[in-house]
Amino acid sequence: MTDITEVKLNLVSVTVFGAGREVGRSGFEVKGERTKIIMDYGVLVKDERPAFPLSTSPKDLDGIIITHAHLDHSGTAPLFYISETPPVYMTEITKQLTDILIRDLLHLSAYYIPFEALELKTMLESCRSIRSGTYRIGDADVLFQNSGHIPGSVNALVTLEGKNIWYSGDINMIDTALLKRANPDLPELDMAIIESTYALVDHLPREECERKLVETATEVVEGGGLALIPAFSVGRSQEILCILQKYGFKYDIAVDGMSRTATKMIAGCAGELRDPELLHDAMARVKWVQGERDRKKLIDKKGVVISSSGMLTGGASTFYMEKIRNRPKDAVILVSYQIPGTPGRILMDEGKYGPPGDLKKVKCRVEWIDFSSHCGKTGLMELVKSLKGNPKILCVHGEAESCIDFAERIKEETGHDAYAPSIGDVFKL
Numbered sequence: 490m491t492d493i494t495e496v497k498l499n500l501v502s503v504t505v506f507g508a509g510r511e512v513g514r515s516g517f518e519v520k521g522e523r524t525k526i527i528m529d530y531g532v533l534v535k536d537e538r539p540a541f542p543l544s545t546s547p548k549d550l551d552g553i554i555i556t557h558a559h560l561d562h563s564g565t566a567p568l569f570y571i572s573e574t575p576p577v578y579m580t581e582i583t584k585q586l587t588d589i590l591i592r593d594l595l596h597l598s599a600y601y602i603p604f605e606a607l608e609l610k611t612m613l614e615s616c617r618s619i620r621s622g623t624y625r626i627g628d629a630d631v632l633f634q635n636s637g638h639i640p641g642s643v644n645a646l647v648t649l650e651g652k653n654i655w656y657s658g659d660i661n662m663i664d665t666a667l668l669k670r671a672n673p674d675l676p677e678l679d680m681a682i683i684e685s686t687y688a689l690v691d692h693l694p695r696e697e698c699e700r701k702l703v704e705t706a707t708e709v710v711e712g713g714g715l716a717l718i719p720a721f722s723v724g725r726s727q728e729i730l731c732i733l734q735k736y737g738f739k740y741d742i743a744v745d746g747m748s749r750t751a752t753k754m755i756a757g758c759a760g761e762l763r764d765p766e767l768l769h770d771a772m773a774r775v776k777w778v779q780g781e782r783d784r785k786k787l788i789d790k791k792g793v794v795i796s797s798s799g800m801l802t803g804g805a806s807t808f809y810m811e812k813i814r815n816r817p818k819d820a821v822i823l824v825s826y827q828i829p830g831t832p833g834r835i836l837m838d839e840g841k842y843g844p845p846g847d848l849k850k851v852k853c854r855v856e857w858i859d860f861s862s863h864c865g866k867t868g869l870m871e872l873v874k875s876l877k878g879n880p881k882i883l884c885v886h887g888e889a890e891s892c893i894d895f896a897e898r899i900k901e902e903t904g905h906d907a908y909a910p911s912i913g914d915v916f917k918l
């Protein structure tokens with residue numbers, strides 16, 4: 490005899506499509522009796538080769554949620570738009586930033602990417618712009634709230650067939666110079682899918698990072714040098730501008746690379762920012778670098794240059810790095826996590842820079858400041874302890890050891906069922 494109660498109790502499933510024991514290609518499927526939703530659909534770029542989440546048919550897809558513009562959350566989403574046009578839910582600024590970031594991905598790795606600019610265009614045309622609030626997707630109610638990670642970032646609470654599933658996306662629980670912290674207001678949960686990027690470490694207090702940045706930049710400039718600040722185009726570049734402005738940094742500041750476009754876009758979405766005036770005031774005195782001629786002029790002047798890419802993997806920041814590497818008066822100030830193997834990480838660990846196979850000691854000053862737009866170890870555990878109900882917890886979007894350690898500590902400290910799932914794992918609720 491079939492146990493009908495049993496079948497009905499197991500209608501909602503969550504499948505890990507990506508970000509299982511890895512940082513990158515986030516993707517989760519939530520499926521009910523008649524509803525199918527994808528939360529994030531990113532790309533993982535390793536050794537210049539992209540890897541993608543598991544796939545599913547776009548035909549019966551009720552909607553795609555993009556929590557924020559970073560490529561590890563958005564970069565594969567256009568793949569759903571080859572033959573179908575499911576609605577994609579994201580904030581207005583996420584839509585604009587996704588456009589420039591995916592275009593850049595296509596530009597750099599077109600050969601390996603299974604879609605083209607046309608699919609990106611179709612996706613952006615299928616966008617339903619969201620703000621904080623509740624939206625109906627299929628039979629689900631989805632509540633979006635600020636995630637404090639980058640401008641436009643949200644987390645998502647999916648209520649489907651009586652089950653509450655919360656996905657943190659990337660989340661930051663402290664205020665920064667640029668953004669307000671996440672402060673999720675949640676009901677009793679059946680499942681929480683939580684990022685584990687920094688589940689093993691705590692960051693330095695923000696104020697200490699800010700002071701160190703301003704002091705270092707001031708010292709370099711007052712010594713007649715140029716301080717290069719390689720920074721992610723989205724989020725970190727604008728944050729550095731806000732910090733320099735907040736502390737009354739009085740020397741020249743130039744912005745180069747994709748940081749220019751991203752800063753102008755982000756400034757246009759004042760509602761996303763903690764203090765839009767601060768960014769506007771900083772921008773009013775910035776020199777926007779327009780190509781090679783400007784760059785060559787800047788290189789022999791004292792001041793600060795903020796430019797993507799943040800790990801010196803390409804972009805205008807590598808132009809400046811090449812020029813300042815042998816100049817003791819100048820400095821490079823790295824302001825984010827540096828992935829092992831990247832030029833930024835090698836510079837930070839060994840003080841060397843150059844083409845692969847020809848790394849040489851640099852003579853310029855090298856500093857690293859641990860700015861982060863993710864919760865650290867303590868913040869993540871506080872977040873878990875604040876959750877109501879008795880949710881199953883999936884620790885995702887972290888290196889394997891981070892996810893496993895975080896899940897173990899959650900089990901010990903809260904008694905919740907916690908997992909460090911692998912790609913393909915399915916959870917029934």
Ligand SMILES: [Zn+2]
Pocket residue numbers: 557559562638659
């Ligand atoms: Zn992110």
